[in-house]
Amino acid sequence: MSLEHNPLRTAWAAWLPGALTQLEAESYKEALVGFPRPDHPPLPFLQAPSPGERRIALITSSGAYDTQTQAPFVARSAVGDISHRVFPTSLPDERLGFAHGHYDDEHVLADREVLVPRRTLAAEGAILTENVISTMGYAIDFPSFLEATIPQLILQAKNDGANCALLVPV
Amino acid sequence: MCHQTVRLVADAFEQANIPTVVVGTMHAPLKGLPRVLISRYDRGRNFGMPNDTSEHHALVREALSLFDVTEPTLIDHKERAAAP
Secondary structure: OOOOOOHHHHHHHHHHHHHHHHHHOOOHHHHOOOOOOOOOOOOOOOOOOOHHHOOEEEEEOEOEEEOOOOOOOOOOOOOEOOOEEEEEOOOOHHHEEEOOOOOOOHHHHHOHHHOOOHHHHHHOOOOEEEEEEEEEOOEOOHHHHHHHHHHHHHHHHHHOOOOEEEEEOO | OHHHHHHHHHHHHHHOOOOEEEEEOOOHHHOOOOEEEEOOOOOOOOOOOOOOHHHHHHHHHHHHHHHHOOOOEEEEHHHHHHOO
8 A cells, every 4th residue: 555645744744853843842933934834725605505404513623622521632742633522512511621722711711602602603593513523723733634634524524414614713 | 823724624624515604813814715704802712701692692693694695705803993
């Protein structure tokens, strides 16, 4: 079996060794000089389903996880964490933890609705799918995030019956 | 970085025929996406301050309204706030 050549991974692998010391020192501005970014594809405009037909996947990059059943994201890693978590939309607030770093989580710990507005969306008539999909936005390994993580997020959303998605980056 | 990774997710969802709305706090990384709402708040509290229920509802309503648009739409509250 041969691995498909991935120019982004090649560029990323060449960039990483020189940036790692600065990433570990949290000198992100310096570290990210020359960070290889993928091109964004032109996106044809998709019409969303009508309100009654919408099944919305709520996707957060806040590092949210279920504190009783899931491991936290690895917030201290210099290259971040490309894994993801899936938890019930109905998960009680007191079980919803956040492992991310890189932002002040004081507000979301005081009120989850400021980042993961499950109750507000429902009160406004939105029909959410049964699970929230969660990532940690600090994920430096773009090639792996693109190749391994994102397909799982799409599969999860589709399996949950989503036909549109609300994304909330931190 | 967080907005950039979510941008990758939004690109991929759109390409998978799943329309997206993104509610962020920074415009530049989200430029070119079809439905974007930039909150006036700082990162970590995109929908407003804790327990400001009326603001949470207002922003959620605005976000949901973006699913109704028929052309690419950006609402940028930071830009509006900075306008003379």
